[in-house]
Amino acid sequence: MVEHYYRNVHAVIFVYDVTKMASFHNLKMWIEECNGHAVPPFVPKVLVGNKCDLREQIQVPSSVALKFADAHNMLLFETSAKDPKESQNVESIFMCLACRLKAQKSLLYRDMERQQGKVQKLEFTQDANKNSLLNGGCAV
Numbered sequence: 001m002v003e004h005y006y007r008n009v010h011a012v013i014f015v016y017d018v019t020k021m022a023s024f025h026n027l028k029m030w031i032e033e034c035n036g037h038a039v040p041p042f043v044p045k046v047l048v049g050n051k052c053d054l055r056e057q058i059q060v061p062s063s064v065a066l067k068f069a070d071a072h073n074m075l076l077f078e079t080s081a082k083d084p085k086e087s088q089n090v091e092s093i094f095m096c097l098a099c100r101l102k103a104q105k106s107l108l109y110r111d112m113e114r115q116q117g118k119v120q121k122l123e124f125t126q127d128a129n130k131n132s133l134l135n136g137g138c139a140v
């Protein structure tokens, strides 16, 4: 059953609760589990600390989470699913992942075209395609 979740995965979001240190410590186990299921390194992964509206109860300092995120090559987002003031970060998570996936797809497409010797032809004949083929960046 678990295998099913990892098959053809496009992105991974690791979520911990900023008010529960145990949930942060458990991340290591989740990352190992993810690696154990052979999720490729190019699959974008982000780290999300939720419940940041509960300021009085915070157990996981942002600096610690940031260090952990850096060490695992992930971006960190601190969010609240409850507080509308913090909820824009929820949207940012998905925008960020969408951007990365789009950039990846453009690069993959370009590489495929290169292998097939088609890039030159597209560069000269289709201006509209030129940007999407050659720009790996994100315009969002």
Ligand SMILES: Nc1nc2c(ncn2[C@@H]2O[C@H](COP(=O)(O)OP(=O)(O)OP(=O)(O)O)[C@@H](O)[C@H]2O)c(=O)[nH]1
Pocket: 017, 050, 051, 052, 053, 054, 079, 080, 081, 082, 083
């Ligand atoms: N204050 C606050 N409460 C939240 C937030 N997100 C979820 N909750 C609350 O936390 C409780 C558990 O939420 P679930 O969505 O069931 O999450 P879960 O991972 O299954 O449960 P927990 O591990 O207990 O957090 C519910 O009462 C939610 O309303 C948040 O950002 N801020």
